[in-house]
Amino acid sequence: MSSYLESNARERVQRLFDAGSFQEFLPPAARVISPHLGQLDAPVSFDDGVVVGSALLGGQPVLAAAQEGGFMGGAVGEVHGAKLVGLLRRAIAERPAAVLLLLETGGVRLHEANAGLIAVSEVMRAVLDARAAGIPVVSLVGGSNGCFGGMGIVARCTNSIVMSEEGRLAMSGPEVIETAGGVEEFDSRDRALVWRTTGGKHRYLLGDCQAIVPDTVAAFRQAAIDAIAVLRTGPVELTLEALEAEQALLAERIERFGALQDPLEVWGALGIGQPAKIPMLEAESFVAAARGHRLGAP
Amino acid sequence: METLIYRFENGTRELPQQAQVVGVVSSGNLEVLIEAASLDGACVIEIKTAAVGFGATWAAVMHDFYERWKLADTRIAINDMGATPAVVSLRLDQAVETMLGTSA
Numbered sequence: 001m002s003s004y005l006e007s008n009a010r011e012r013v014q015r016l017f018d019a020g021s022f023q024e025f026l027p028p029a030a031r032v033i034s035p036h037l038g039q040l041d042a043p044v045s046f047d048d049g050v051v052v053g054s055a056l057l058g059g060q061p062v063l064a065a066a067q068e069g070g071f072m073g074g075a076v077g078e079v080h081g082a083k084l085v086g087l088l089r090r091a092i093a094e095r096p097a098a099v100l101l102l103l104e105t106g107g108v109r110l111h112e113a114n115a116g117l118i119a120v121s122e123v124m125r126a127v128l129d130a131r132a133a134g135i136p137v138v139s140l141v142g143g144s145n146g147c148f149g150g151m152g153i154v155a156r157c158t159n160s161i162v163m164s165e166e167g168r169l170a171m172s173g174p175e176v177i178e179t180a181g182g183v184e185e186f187d188s189r190d191r192a193l194v195w196r197t198t199g200g201k202h203r204y205l206l207g208d209c210q211a212i213v214p215d216t217v218a219a220f221r222q223a224a225i226d227a228i229a230v231l232r233t234g235p236v237e238l239t240l241e242a243l244e245a246e247q248a249l250l251a252e253r254i255e256r257f258g259a260l261q262d263p264l265e266v267w268g269a270l271g272i273g274q275p276a277k278i279p280m281l282e283a284e285s286f287v288a289a290a291r292g293h294r295l296g297a298p
Numbered sequence: 299m300e301t302l303i304y305r306f307e308n309g310t311r312e313l314p315q316q317a318q319v320v321g322v323v324s325s326g327n328l329e330v331l332i333e334a335a336s337l338d339g340a341c342v343i344e345i346k347t348a349a350v351g352f353g354a355t356w357a358a359v360m361h362d363f364y365e366r367w368k369l370a371d372t373r374i375a376i377n378d379m380g381a382t383p384a385v386v387s388l389r390l391d392q393a394v395e396t397m398l399g400t401s402a
Contacts, residue, residue, distance in 0.1 A: 008322055
């Protein structure tokens with residue numbers, strides 16, 4: 001059983017979709033590389049750190065992108081972002097069953113400054129445009145670099161997020177918080193704290209992700225198939241009602257947990273019997289323990 | 299960054315047309331893009347490396363690689379972030395084996 005965490009972007013697209021079905025757009029041989037990194041005398045990658053293409057998932061046509069966390073932490077530069085935007089626009093024209101975003105990224109690629117920032121905002125708009133056109137967009141978050149910064153926002157702009165416990169999802173990364181707020185605010189070297197705060201289990205309990213799976217490519221594949229099946233039964237467009245419900249959920253979180261210091265206290269406040277045991281549970285027993293307690297669940 | 303180009307003439311082994319890429323441009327690692335190309339029987343390897351000043355080592359590793367495979371009409375492009383010679387050799391072999399469909 002292959003680990004999603006340990007796989008690179010190309011291994012993920014080969015193993016997650018129906019065997020042999022992935023067809024890459026702008027493959028490495030096309031050499032569409034960053035125009036900025038060379039000027040900075042920095043290494044480039046022939047795919048600019050993201051693999052995009054079409055595939056079959058359980059026999060259904062999908063479009064997919066996989067970010068390579070190994071290349072500059074999966075950070076989004078101008079070309080990388082344009083590949084994501086192009087894929088999402090293509091979805092509106094081709095109308096696949098869904099777009100899958102296999103996200104592993106620290107957010108914007110700082111080397112590319114405004115071009116990278118604009119790229120990330122264009123990806124957000126493209127996700128919402130695809131949804132408005134009736135195309136479901138699903139994020140998978142299970143890489144070792146997590147999903148942070150502007151791409152954390154992109155993930156939350158999609159219809160559904162599938163995470164593993166090892167996956168992390170947040171706006172500011174641990175080191176950023178420590179740098180800005182001090183070590184007493186957040187100790188980025190405390191790995192248990194980092195995963196309690198940004199990891200898949202906390203996101204699941206707070207209603208930030210819709211599914212949590214064991215760290216295997218097969219589990220992510222099945223969860224993606226399940227997520228698409230659910231999404232195709234209803235509208236996928238972002239609505240004012242959904243935004244207002246999200247705002248209410250966030251307000252409730254601040255109200256209930258704003259004064260708490262550690263996710264363990266939050267889990268206790270959610271009614272979890274023995275919060276200290278949560279980090280040790282396997283995905284299946286964790287989901288059982290979370291049932292009836294997690295926010296945002298029907 | 300440093301760019302190094304090596305050309306080996308009179309190869310004997312031709313590869314399939316489908317280009318392949320292996321490896322990732324991350325610290326201590328490299329990506330290898332391998333393609334069939336009309337080069338009068340030669341194998342041309344272009345390296346862009348973040349580790350400046352290791353030309354003699356690259357020359358030795360490339361020579362050994364060519365002796366192992368004797369590739370003809372093959373273009374190889376490498377983006378390197380300080381991979382060790384052993385890693386470079388393994389990646390190059392992986393690239394050829396992926397081309398030949400003999401890798402795991």
